[in-house]
Amino acid sequence: MRKIEPFIQQLNYHTDLPTKKMLNNLVDRKRKFDGYKDKCFKAQLFTFTILIGFLVYLYVYIIQPSGGRIEFVISSIFDGELHLFIVLLIVAGYATAKYYKKKEDKAEKEFHALRCEVISKSSELWPQPTRWEKRHDVFAMMKNEYDINLFHESK
Structure with a gap:
């Protein structure tokens, strides 16, 4: 079992263990x-840098001296x-960037789906009369410490 984050662990009376x-x-x-x-960003940056460098090299050392033949x-x-x-190398960098972009999109969908689930189930996770006031504290902590917005479902 993975250890629970320290800031989440400190939410003793704000929420229960499953939450x-x-x-x-x-x-x-x-x-x-x-x-x-x-x-993905690093792969894109690497590919772009190599591509621009190669194009400059081609222009300066091959195209200009040949007179454009x-x-x-x-x-x-x-x-x-x-x-x-x-x-x-450029093709490999591009393929790597595409690979990480697909992984990034999948991870974003999983993250957003779970985030929306927490938001939609907030009335069940924090029962109305007793813990409903503490919900705002939990949401604020998640936004401040982990940059996860639980106040609204939109990205």
Whole structure:
């Protein structure tokens, strides 16, 4: 069993153990989503940087000296092993970015679904007469500590 987050654990009288576990699961899914988002951004940045660098290199060292003769440009690109390696690196970076983007989208859907479930079940998780006032404190803590908005269902 995974350890419950310290801030969630401190909600002693604000909520019960199943709700704490649900909130902890929400934090885990948020971290998973943020991790994929970060990896996707790094892969996109890597691919974009390599692509721009390669295009500048092609222009300065191949296209300009050749006077724009297309047959010379194409033969120069395909003759160099380094050029082929860089093109493969760009393709691999693009594929990696696409892979992490799919993972990010899936993680976001899972996170958003659980977040909406917590919001919709809030009347069951915090019964009306006794704990309903504490619900706002829990929602504020989740927003401040974990950047998870439980006040509204919209993203």
